[in-house]
Amino acid sequence: MNIHIVGAGAIGLLYGGYLAKAGEKITFWTRKEAQRRVLLEQGIFIEEADGSTVKIEEGQWTARVLKQDGCDDNDAEEGMRQEVPEWILIAVKQSHFEENMISALSHIAGPDTRIACLQNGIGHIDKISRRLGGRPVYTIITTEGSTRLADNGVRRAGLGESRLGMSKAQAGSGLDALHDRSTETLLNALRKAGFPTLLSNDIDKDIYRKLLINSVINPLTAILRVPNGDLLVGKERMTMVRLLCAEAERAYRACGISLDDDAFEMVAGVCRSTSSNTSSMLGDVLHHRATEVDAINGQLVGMAESVGMDLPMHRTLWLLVKSMHP
Ligand SMILES: NC(=O)C1=CN([C@@H]2O[C@H](COP(=O)(O)OP(=O)(O)OC[C@H]3O[C@@H](n4cnc5c(N)ncnc54)[C@H](OP(=O)(O)O)[C@@H]3O)[C@@H](O)[C@H]2O)C=CC1
């Protein structure tokens, strides 16, 4: 299957690398020519949690630079059209969803191309879908953890679990798009590549579950500069985790979003299972990059506001993290 990966960062290289190794035809779209060159010259490497390293040489995959108009330096647009992807996996960060990037997507995608987003946070799906003429956009929620080590390599935290689905707002009356040949083909490709993936008929539940987890763990670890597990160390941190969970739960109830589990137990469970992780938000802060806090705590605060509710703790975390942006 012909799959394009937009954003060859931590999660893009992990997914694209293993999909290519499993025999899929992969095209990475990078932002910079320098990264494209490193990829083509040195190949991709993935460090696994057991210390082994997997090398994936060019052959099954190629790399291009995503330009504003969708063309790269080496290929005319006509050439790209002949390689219309069946799927595009978007693996950029929330802060990378700029007009130019979204407009470039419309050049890569053919009329039947499916698009799936791997981002944490919310708000991006509708934005892209609108800009792509209402084309339905799928979501992949994953517990994979990947850290970028170089332009061409990543470290995988361990085996995660992923879910592929389409949120109700996207599906409209067309939920059948979830159960067609194209979706089945992507699911099989992901599984063959070593990503245990389930088809979700209720991806919104997964999206909001992850949003709540990220809204508590990410800003707290970014501000305190501690690994995830350390949020459970000490009375004061535990109290903050509890209060943030309770505030988010109140907002979810007011918005009619149900959670299967107790929020605190859920968040504490993730702190324990990823105890040595540097959260992605802490990673961004340490590297002086913009974080995804707008799409996480910002969206949560906005959701609550839409039903007349204020979330003072989440709002404060949002502003604190935003104040650390470069
Ligand atoms: N890493 C993880 O373990 C997980 C990540 N996620 C989500 O996946 C998303 C990506 O995260 P992650 O991979 O960690 O982030 P990275 O920062 O490692 O990767 C993002 C990549 O997107 C590239 N990019 C940005 N803008 C463009 C553009 N216009 N055209 C082409 N490429 C572009 C960046 O290029 P450049 O380097 O040149 O800036 C970078 O390589 C996030 O939303 C995150 O929440 C979800 C679950 C797990």
Ligand SMILES: CC(C)(CO)C(=O)C(=O)O
């Ligand atoms: C689940 C968690 C908190 C793991 O680190 C994560 O998704 C992130 O860091 O963004």
